[in-house]
Amino acid sequence: MLGGLSTFSVRFVKEVFLPPYEVEQIRKHMIELGMKTLPIVGVTGFIIGLVIAMQLSPVLKRFGAEAFLPGSVGISIVRELGPVICALIFAGRVSSGIGAELGSMRVTEQIDAMEVSGVNPFRYLVVTRIFATTFILPILTVYVIFISLIGAYIAVVLVQNMTWAYYIDRVIFAVEFGDAIPGVSKTFVFGFIVGLVGCYKGYTAENGTEGVGKASTSAVVVSSLLILIFDMILVKLTLWIWPTVK
Amino acid sequence: MVEIKDLYKSFNSNTVLDGVSFNVTEAENMIVFGRSGTGKSVLLKCMIRLLEPDAGTVFIEGKDVLKLDLKELNELRKDIGFLFQGAALYDSMSVRENLEFPLIRNFNLDKKEIDKRVHFVLEAVSLLEAIDKMPSELSGGMKKRIGLARSIITKPKLMLYDEPTTGLDPITAKEISALITDLQHALKMTSIVVTHDLLCAKIIADRAIILDEGKIVKEGSINDLTTSNDPLLKNFFSDEIIETNGSVK
Numbered sequence: 001m002l003g004g005l006s007t008f009s010v011r012f013v014k015e016v017f018l019p020p021y022e023v024e025q026i027r028k029h030m031i032e033l034g035m036k037t038l039p040i041v042g043v044t045g046f047i048i049g050l051v052i053a054m055q056l057s058p059v060l061k062r063f064g065a066e067a068f069l070p071g072s073v074g075i076s077i078v079r080e081l082g083p084v085i086c087a088l089i090f091a092g093r094v095s096s097g098i099g100a101e102l103g104s105m106r107v108t109e110q111i112d113a114m115e116v117s118g119v120n121p122f123r124y125l126v127v128t129r130i131f132a133t134t135f136i137l138p139i140l141t142v143y144v145i146f147i148s149l150i151g152a153y154i155a156v157v158l159v160q161n162m163t164w165a166y167y168i169d170r171v172i173f174a175v176e177f178g179d180a181i182p183g184v185s186k187t188f189v190f191g192f193i194v195g196l197v198g199c200y201k202g203y204t205a206e207n208g209t210e211g212v213g214k215a216s217t218s219a220v221v222v223s224s225l226l227i228l229i230f231d232m233i234l235v236k237l238t239l240w241i242w243p244t245v246k
Numbered sequence: 247m248v249e250i251k252d253l254y255k256s257f258n259s260n261t262v263l264d265g266v267s268f269n270v271t272e273a274e275n276m277i278v279f280g281r282s283g284t285g286k287s288v289l290l291k292c293m294i295r296l297l298e299p300d301a302g303t304v305f306i307e308g309k310d311v312l313k314l315d316l317k318e319l320n321e322l323r324k325d326i327g328f329l330f331q332g333a334a335l336y337d338s339m340s341v342r343e344n345l346e347f348p349l350i351r352n353f354n355l356d357k358k359e360i361d362k363r364v365h366f367v368l369e370a371v372s373l374l375e376a377i378d379k380m381p382s383e384l385s386g387g388m389k390k391r392i393g394l395a396r397s398i399i400t401k402p403k404l405m406l407y408d409e410p411t412t413g414l415d416p417i418t419a420k421e422i423s424a425l426i427t428d429l430q431h432a433l434k435m436t437s438i439v440v441t442h443d444l445l446c447a448k449i450i451a452d453r454a455i456i457l458d459e460g461k462i463v464k465e466g467s468i469n470d471l472t473t474s475n476d477p478l479l480k481n482f483f484s485d486e487i488i489e490t491n492g493s494v495k
Contacts, residue, residue: 021268062262072488109334110334110337113330115323117348117351118348118352
């Protein structure tokens, strides 16, 4: 499968620069995928922010460091939780959808029909979707980070008497450029993985409806796993480029 | 128009096409007969490289299909129509969008010309009222008709039909077969029809070949084949009559 995914990504790189550029399809997919995922990532982000603040509050109190609560919550959300949670939810929602959609098109010969009519289905169906997932996930991640910070603020207010302005000021004070840029940047890679795996599983689906089900399920499993593996690699890489302690 | 020589195709150890050779002349209607699983659909797909054959040559309009690069192949495919077994309409597009798709993508036509062609083909298949419907709202027979309309909208020189009447009731199957013949005469296309429906073959065919275990075992007119005393053909056609559920009288 890794061989197939590599070949698929090489083909993507070859085709993405060739005309015709399917700008309208990319725009359509970005809006569709973004709007579909917006509510679920919003709710998840809010709860994660709330829970993280609730968990951290007593721990920091134990060390007499309650004042650091907004900063530590902000850093956790911006560096790691926001991007990864958003990417995992996005993988569950989008990768399976793409896998099922393209898988269904494959087994009902719609992709063959496109090919026969002289249209390059890889460029029309695959390149547009991978491009859309790659660029919509970072936007969703910024949204999730913002929502998570609101969730965290509610938890902070429950235990400390703190204004929103002071809370945000503390978060901005704590979160550095070297926290925000790597956190959001890695979601371009996660978005690419979600699109790539979903498209690969769907595009190569076989054996009728059973194959479509398998494509959908394995798209989620593989893309989630790859997101976590690449997160590990990218964290190491970004810590090397932007060290947290100077 | 079409010249196929020594075509071979295997899937793992299963040989599906075992040296298939035949010619189809311009404006001829050729039927490829055979039981299920004898490689009829594989043959069609190998002809336009939806599947890559293991060996052999395919010439369409004098072009060696197996030696064309992707760009040349796509150019050639613009002159070929293909009706898939399940019609293969694009689920996410309306009937109008399905019909417009190959025109918008491949031909530099203005909106007026596209509309004209869409209306023409829908009238030809008697489904103008379905223009704004989605494929999920259509019956099996209607899907086949729209699939046929989409195949002919680019005015192809060669039409390939993969089991055009499979899954349809005898009356609709007869209507589709008659429609194929009418369009054939009107548009003067060359056709290759893969089927195991004898009624469909009788309506459409100028000539037929019989495919069995990946090889062409007989070739001739439908009348010659169906009235032949050859035990293989007698056995084959008696089975086909049973399979078509009494639709051949």
